[in-house]
Each structure stands twice: as structure tokens, then as C-alpha cells.
Amino acid sequence: MKNWESMEAFIEVVRQGSFSAAAIKLDVSASHISRLISQLEADLGTTLLFRTTRRIRLSEAGELYYQHCRDLPEALSSAEEMISTLNQAPIGAFKMTCATTFGERYIAPLMNDFLLDHPKIDLDFHLTNRAVDLIEEGFDLAIRMGSMKDSSHLSRRLCDRVEYLCASRHYIDQYGMPHTLTELTKHRCLIGSKNHWLFQQNGQRKEVKVSSQWRSNSGPALLDAVRKGLGIAQLPDYYVNEDIANGKLIALLPQYQYPYSGVWLVYPKARQPSPKLQAICDYLIQRFQKNSTFA
Known part of the structure; x- marks a missing residue:
């Protein structure tokens, strides 16, 4: 002035x-x-x-x-x-987003625990499978799945995530077992929000574009369709681990399974992360490292 x-x-x-x-x-x-x-x-x-x-x-x-x-x-x-004070302690408004099922199952309970110890944080938690624009929509933190391609933001790895190609026993009995990636074109493929599946072939990452007559942006809806024998789908481990373990679903093409993709804490670039962003990221990473049952 x-x-x-x-x-x-x-x-x-x-x-x-x-x-x-x-x-x-x-x-x-x-x-x-x-x-x-x-x-x-x-x-x-x-x-x-x-x-x-x-x-x-x-x-x-x-x-x-x-x-x-x-x-x-x-x-x-x-x-x-x-x-x-804001730069010294985790207080004030905090807006974050995460994929719906992963957020409901894992992130929301942890954030609720975090808020018990940090009551001065006002949390605005959006659960959506849409890739939000952190800057335009004013988000402090996004939890995103898969490989990180956007270099305009900073990121920290939260945990690993394995994706399984799977089908029900009923589907395999009716349509047979695929043995190669090319054979997938002969099968009924069910897809979620992405139209490609991730594999590893000859040690290299390989994305296979998938076409389908069935599509949904809901993971639980996709899982239900697979369980009922409507087709083959690729789903994260936290959806199908239990079904594969008890034999309800069969993991397909294990020789092409990609070792893992990540779950990332993504936030806009800044000169220095705020104390609340730093505290939340540290807390989530620590809790995931301590509890192997998350993902």
C-alpha cells in the first residue's frame, strides 16, 4: 500500500x-x-x-x-x-478427493481418526472416480491410482496396488480360459472408467485397449457383473482378493500380470507444503505402512 x-x-x-x-x-x-x-x-x-x-x-x-x-x-x-499459526500447525480448511470405493473403504476411516487428533482442520472430502482438476477446483490433495503422468503436480507414493484380470468359474466353464492377450478379443470384456487394461509382456509395460458392450464407472457394479458371469474384467486387489482366495473368482493370464501400480498422494506444486498437507500425507503413509491389510 x-x-x-x-x-x-x-x-x-x-x-x-x-x-x-x-x-x-x-x-x-x-x-x-x-x-x-x-x-x-x-x-x-x-x-x-x-x-x-x-x-x-x-x-x-x-x-x-x-x-x-x-x-x-x-x-x-x-x-x-x-x-x-497456519504455517506452524495443521489447522484450517482442507479439500481432498479420492476414488469412491478406495476412499470409502480405506481413506475415510483414516481421515476420521486423524481429525480426532486435529479438530481444528475443516475437512471437505470428495469421493469421485472422475479425475478432478486440482488447481481449477481448489483441491489440496488427490489420491490417485496407477502410474503418475502429470508432472505439473507433486506426488508421494502411498502404497502398491496390483490389478487382477479375473472371471467367475461359471464364465470360464461357458466360454473357456484365455491363454494369450490376443485371445481377449474373443471374450466378453467388462470395463470400468478406463478403456484399456494394464499388463506386462517380455518385461515391458503393455496397455491393451478393450472394447465392450458393458461399461460402468462403478467398481462395485463391475465386480458384481464379474461375479455373475457376465464377462472378464480387470480390477484392483482390494476388490477381488477375497473372491480369488475363496475361489469365487479366477485370476487369468498371471504370466502377463503387471507387478504393481501405485496409489499416489498428489498435490499442487508450492514453495513449501502447508503443515496440514504435510501432516495428512505423513499420517496416511505411516498408517498404510503399518497395516498390510489395506490394499
């Missing part, structure tokens, strides 16, 4: 009742205070103070100016204190 120093000097002169007392309060010379007030009056084009050898008196313009400005130094100081 152009006249901030002059305005601060003016306010202090009025409060202290003299130039010399204001100079002592602001730790400057009385002549410097006088120059600041004169410059302020010149910039505003009006007289703010009537000066005598014994006292000062506010003009009508000076009274109006003082009434509007007197609280600004304290407001600035309060704002600076709040920012300082």
Missing part, C-alpha cells in the same frame, strides 16, 4: 496526542513523523491535523480518515499472526 507508513504514523499521532510521543512509539524521529504526515496530506489533497505548539486537533477530513483507518494496523498484525 502506497501510504501505509504515513497512515500508520498518522494513527499513532492521534492515539498518542503528539508527534514526539508517536515517534517514540514507532522508534523513529519526530521530524520523520512530521514528513510522513505532510506527505500523506499532500497525497490526499486535504489537511488532516491542525498543529499548535501545545496540541494537535483533527480536521473534519482527519476525523473521517482516522475512523476508517484506525483498526487497520491491528487487522494486519492479526492476519500475520494467523498466517504464522
Whole structure:
């Protein structure tokens, strides 16, 4: 602000009742205070103070100016204190997003536990399978699956995730077992929000584009379709581990299974992560490392 120093000097002169007392309060010379007030009056084009050898008196313009400005130094100081506190402790609004099922099953319970110890954080948690724009939509953190391709954001690995190509016993009995990737074109493929499946062939990552007459952006709906024998699908481990273990689903083409893809904590680039972002990321990573049953 152009006249901030002059305005601060003016306010202090009025409060202290003299130039010399204001100079002592602001730790400057009385002549410097006088120059600041004169410059302020010149910039505003009006007289703010009537000066005598014994006292000062506010003009009508000076009274109006003082009434509007007197609280600004304290407001600035309060704002600076709040920012300082914000930069030291995890407090304030925090907006994050995650894929629906993974968020419901794993992230929401952990965040609820986190908030018990950090009640000054106001959480806005969006569960969606849509890839949100962190900057445009004002998100502090996104939890995303798969390989990281967007270098415009920073990321930390939360955990590994394995994807299984699977089908029900009923489907295999009816349509047979695929033995190669090319044979998938002869099968009924069920797809989620992405139209490609991830594999490894000859040590290299390979994405296979899939076409289907059945598609849904809901993981539970896709899992239900696979269980009922409607076709083959590729689903993350946290959906199918139990069904594969108890024989309800059969893992297909294990020789082509990609070793793992990641689950990532993704956030916009900043000079320094805020304490709440740092605390939340550290907490989630720590909890996933301690509990192998998550994903």
C-alpha cells in the first residue's frame, strides 16, 4: 500500500496526542513523523491535523480518515499472526478427493481418526472416480491410482496396488480360459472408467485397449457383473482378493500380470507444503505402512 507508513504514523499521532510521543512509539524521529504526515496530506489533497505548539486537533477530513483507518494496523498484525499459526500447525480448511470405493473403504476411516487428533482442520472430502482438476477446483490433495503422468503436480507414493484380470468359474466353464492377450478379443470384456487394461509382456509395460458392450464407472457394479458371469474384467486387489482366495473368482493370464501400480498422494506444486498437507500425507503413509491389510 502506497501510504501505509504515513497512515500508520498518522494513527499513532492521534492515539498518542503528539508527534514526539508517536515517534517514540514507532522508534523513529519526530521530524520523520512530521514528513510522513505532510506527505500523506499532500497525497490526499486535504489537511488532516491542525498543529499548535501545545496540541494537535483533527480536521473534519482527519476525523473521517482516522475512523476508517484506525483498526487497520491491528487487522494486519492479526492476519500475520494467523498466517504464522497456519504455517506452524495443521489447522484450517482442507479439500481432498479420492476414488469412491478406495476412499470409502480405506481413506475415510483414516481421515476420521486423524481429525480426532486435529479438530481444528475443516475437512471437505470428495469421493469421485472422475479425475478432478486440482488447481481449477481448489483441491489440496488427490489420491490417485496407477502410474503418475502429470508432472505439473507433486506426488508421494502411498502404497502398491496390483490389478487382477479375473472371471467367475461359471464364465470360464461357458466360454473357456484365455491363454494369450490376443485371445481377449474373443471374450466378453467388462470395463470400468478406463478403456484399456494394464499388463506386462517380455518385461515391458503393455496397455491393451478393450472394447465392450458393458461399461460402468462403478467398481462395485463391475465386480458384481464379474461375479455373475457376465464377462472378464480387470480390477484392483482390494476388490477381488477375497473372491480369488475363496475361489469365487479366477485370476487369468498371471504370466502377463503387471507387478504393481501405485496409489499416489498428489498435490499442487508450492514453495513449501502447508503443515496440514504435510501432516495428512505423513499420517496416511505411516498408517498404510503399518497395516498390510489395506490394499
